[in-house]
Amino acid sequence: MPSVTRLAVAAAGAALLTACSADPANTGPAVDPGPPTASPPAPATSPVAPATSSAPGRTPDLSAAPQVVTSGINVPWGLAFQADGSALVAERETGHIHRVRPGARRERVYTVPGVRPGGEGGLLGLAVRGDWVYAYFTGEWDNRIVRFRLSGGAPQTVFTGLDRGARHNGGRIAFGPDGMLYVGTGDAGDEPRAQDRADPNGKILRLTPEGEPAPGNPWPGSPVWSMGHRNVQGLAWDARGRMYGIEFGQSTWDEVNVIQPGKNYGWPQVEGRAGDTRYTDPIVQWRTDEASPSGAAVAGDTLYVAALRGERLLTVPLTGGAGRAELTGEYGRLRTVAVAADGSLWLTTSNTDGRGHPRDGDDRVLRFPAR
Secondary structure, three states, rough: OEOOOOOOOOOOOOOOOOOOOOOOOOEEEEEOOOOOOOOOOOOOOOOOOOOEEEOOOOOEOOOOOOOOEEEEOOOEEEEEEEOOOOOOEEEEOOOOEEEEOOOOOOOEEOOOOOOOOOOOOOOEEEEEEEEEEEEEEEEEOEEEEEOOOOOOOEEEEEEEEOOOOOOOOOOEEOOOOOOOEEOOOOOOOOHHHHHHHOOOOOEEEEHHHHOOOOOOOOOOOOOOEEEEEEEEEEEEEOOOEEEEEOOOOOOOOOEEEEEEOOOOOOOOOOOOOOOOOOOOOOOOEEEEEOEEEEEEEEEEEEEEEEEEEOOEEEEOOOEEEEEEOEOOOOOOOOEEEOOHHHOOOEEEOOOOOOOOOOOOOOOOOOOOOOO
């Protein structure tokens, strides 16, 4: 059961590069990030497929009226699909996990023990691998990841020692196309942590399903995959295997970054595109009042990003060209976006989180059909 408060410092090596953000997706071009980076190759038979991309040829129809899959959820945060097409939804404030599916009543299937909500903390990201469910949550002393089976039994500890705070708890988890568990963490309100390679906060981590540092990580024995992040709450992959990380800015720029192993994305030294060779610039950026981006998913050649403060769904064409803002103001704050295997797009609202203006039925899980 790995437990990390400070990571062992890897041997000194070459200087790192980093990233932040680019022109607003609804006003400026998205940049083609080029060929896939030198990440460890996916297995010939990948044990999992990313839950953030859909089957080829199916794209969401955002012009259609969405189906309300469920309503009255207390701050829905994580959402992960099961093999039968149903989705598990995490309630941040209660620690409950619900199973939902179109046309059926939701069912509470598990309550994660030890969740201590407060501020931006609570039960956050979910991921599914086989019959295991993984959950990232804020406990009494830290943020941690556990896994469990819905059939019963106590949860197993996967990773601990992520500092908790009233804000910037990160929380997004997802299995990549290589079968490894990727974890977006926040700086927990202590900005220098993001530049400390021995600290897991302000990073994207890459773990085995058991919670160990994954083989092929940039620094042997370290779970760190990339660094210099303020608060990562969106992870997604495209069909070419490129990884995207979505990041909250402070007061100027929110970011979409192409995540590459060992790169430094600049926080807190820079916010948004810096043009500094020590750091990797984002491919897209938005003003913070336009976005405050959270969840992310890919369908076809489009990256979809859920925006909280901006109350919109941002679309980023991954082949270049201008992005768009969709659904602006129609459903309030949007926390999580996911694309199901059938090409439908699922959204969770986040209007009962103390920062929004709840509407009748909030919070809701919405489903837009594929076309």
